Amino acid sequence: MTVDELIQKTGWTLVAGNAESDITSAYVCDLLSWVMAHGQEGTAWVTVQTHLNVIAVASLHRFSCVVIPENIAVSKETIAAANEKGVCMLSAACSSYGAAMAMASFGIGEVGA
Template sequence: MQVKALIENHGFKHLSGSDIDREISNVYSCDLLSWVMAKGKHDTAWITVQTHNNILAVASLLEFACIIIPEGIAVDQDILDKANEQGVVILSTQLETFEIFKILYEAGIQ
């Protein structure tokens, strides 16, 4: 599944980054950044409620496909501006984490 499928088929809001053709190969949800750094994999769709600068560093370092912010949590414009500079795709949705996992699982991502 490509990142853009979440936008086009599931109503996710595209907040930053331009590489929405990128393939998602797995999904991970955690808010403890050191844990994410230890467990994250290339091309991950990372679900987190964190919205500060450090998520950009983690996503860039591990080359995540995207960051997904659940439950309509707002992301400050300065974070989105930095994400655009760094090429980090951030998506937002009103869905809860479980519902996001369900969409990705049904698309064959585990």
């Protein structure tokens, strides 16, 4: 499933980047070292963190998208960094748990699964 197809199914909002990438897995975590250790290329990463280093981690692992739950505001600086580095960011109204449930219902599995 591509990020664009995920947007179509969920109604989540594209905040930065483009939605062309394929989603290979999903991961929910707010500790960046854990995400660095376990993330994979194509992962959709759900996190409440919105600072600039989220973009660095997502870019290093070439994540398919970063999903920010609960309509948490994302700063202009983070959006600009995401656009510059080609990182796709989505905003969702649901919680991290809700985002995980939604992606699981579309057949998106865990990292390494």
